[in-house]
Amino acid sequence: MSNCCNPEPEETSCCGTPHKSRPDILLWASLILCAVAIFLHLSGWNFGSPQIARLSSSTTMLLAEMWWGLALGIIAVGLLSRIPREFIMSALGRHPGIRGLLRATGAGLLLDLCNHGILLVGMTLYKRGATLGQTMAFLIASPWNSLSLTLILAALIGWPWTFLFIFASGAVALISGLLFEKLVEKGILPDNPNRCELPEDFRFFQQAKLQLKALDWSPRMIPDLLWEGLKGSRMILRWLLFGTLLAAVIQVFVPTDIFSEYFGPTIIGLCFTLLAATIIEVCSEGSTPIAADLFTRAAAPGNAFTFLMTGAATDYTEIMALRETTRSWKISLFLPLLTVPQILIISWIMNMK
Numbered sequence: 001m002s003n004c005c006n007p008e009p010e011e012t013s014c015c016g017t018p019h020k021s022r023p024d025i026l027l028w029a030s031l032i033l034c035a036v037a038i039f040l041h042l043s044g045w046n047f048g049s050p051q052i053a054r055l056s057s058s059t060t061m062l063l064a065e066m067w068w069g070l071a072l073g074i075i076a077v078g079l080l081s082r083i084p085r086e087f088i089m090s091a092l093g094r095h096p097g098i099r100g101l102l103r104a105t106g107a108g109l110l111l112d113l114c115n116h117g118i119l120l121v122g123m124t125l126y127k128r129g130a131t132l133g134q135t136m137a138f139l140i141a142s143p144w145n146s147l148s149l150t151l152i153l154a155a156l157i158g159w160p161w162t163f164l165f166i167f168a169s170g171a172v173a174l175i176s177g178l179l180f181e182k183l184v185e186k187g188i189l190p191d192n193p194n195r196c197e198l199p200e201d202f203r204f205f206q207q208a209k210l211q212l213k214a215l216d217w218s219p220r221m222i223p224d225l226l227w228e229g230l231k232g233s234r235m236i237l238r239w240l241l242f243g244t245l246l247a248a249v250i251q252v253f254v255p256t257d258i259f260s261e262y263f264g265p266t267i268i269g270l271c272f273t274l275l276a277a278t279i280i281e282v283c284s285e286g287s288t289p290i291a292a293d294l295f296t297r298a299a300a301p302g303n304a305f306t307f308l309m310t311g312a313a314t315d316y317t318e319i320m321a322l323r324e325t326t327r328s329w330k331i332s333l334f335l336p337l338l339t340v341p342q343i344l345i346i347s348w349i350m351n352m353k
Helices: 025-043 050-080 085-092 098-110 115-127 132-141 147-157 159-185 204-214 221-232 234-253 256-262 267-279 284-296 301-313 316-326 329-352
Strands: none
Touching: 025 050, 025 234, 050 147, 050 221, 050 234, 098 132, 098 159, 115 132, 115 316, 132 159, 132 329, 147 159, 147 284, 159 301, 159 329, 234 284, 256 267, 267 301, 267 329, 284 301, 301 329, 316 329
């Protein structure tokens, strides 16, 4: 069966570099530091330094809260790695409109990749003919809403707030997608010149049955699935471990009153959070522990939501990637222009609780 999708590319890191090209320094350094922190905490060694004791304790406690979500997330990554790309394209829909935007938002909420990995997929979808609205809905819904990060966030802040964050991010993605489609209809923004549809004979459920029949259901499938999940989670693990270390450093060296004063549930706190999310270049997996810290210590759930969402909406790498892919500065600059006001309004309402 012919289709408009290219063969699966070589597995890359979250910044587009093949894993085999060089050692993943950030992953191994973060992993070693986390292991050292756990060892120091369990052994009670602190070399006479209360800061080292607090750092090791904070890191260990954060990892203890996350491990189960991370384990389930690795399994989910292994499952998702076996889904052919054509099914993702089919999930986005063949035509513009609310149905296609809903599908794109749903795909963004479910796909388990970091925000840089999502950016690569989103740009590929645009090149293969997804509408501008679908592409934007997919990108905006995706950054932290993978299954693994959802489980981890739930472990840190609880399920009620996690569900509210998911609903709010999906709403921002859907509204933004609709706005982009309207701007294209009015000629304010250019349409995607790469419009490309899946073949008319492609049937989602029919192909799904064929894929299920082709699966190897032998006992070897389980370890293979786990290994694929572990390999596919490398981009998530590196930033998650780094973000955990960064969150531990913040807990130890940034007093709670600083959080309450500068990042508290106020308009000023929201502005400082927006500025920090714009400046700090941390992948979505790394931002999750920091957002949880804003939620708990600053008592500002809206600020946590702002940090999770605007870190991607204002990310210069995303803006530049959109510019290179769409050949339009207007499209790339409309991303923060349309999303940031929505995020701030929702965050302000959350802080009122």
